[in-house]
Amino acid sequence: MKGGNVEKGKQIFMKQCSRCHSVDPKACHGMGPNLHGVVGRQAGSIPxxxxxxxxxxxxxxxxxxxxxSYLQNPRKHIPSNNMPYCCLEDPEDRRNIIAFLQAGSK
Known part of the structure; x- marks a missing residue:
């Protein structure tokens, strides 16, 4: 997957994801797991x-x-998961969020 705008991804993340997730490496988990370093990590493995x-x-x-794929439809990608959010349909929004998550992982 190529491209993605980090700043736009941050804006989308802050509006749609930050209620449950953090990307601050020093933050505790929220309702959802901390997503700092998520790119390249095995799902369900963060201590x-x-x-x-x-x-x-x-x-x-x-x-x-x-x-x-997960952001597009979490329940389809990993059936029976607990994430209440459903469906970030726009592929550009997904690319942007992923670019933001990748940038924060470095």
């Missing part, structure tokens, strides 16, 4: 967060393609 059994059983690694 200190209680993941659903769907995530605990997953062997998925969060690369840009998996993140995009």
């Amino acid at each position: 200190g967060f209680h993941f659903s059994s769907a995530f605990e059983k997953s062997t998925l690694v969060w690369d840009p393609e998996n993140l995009s």
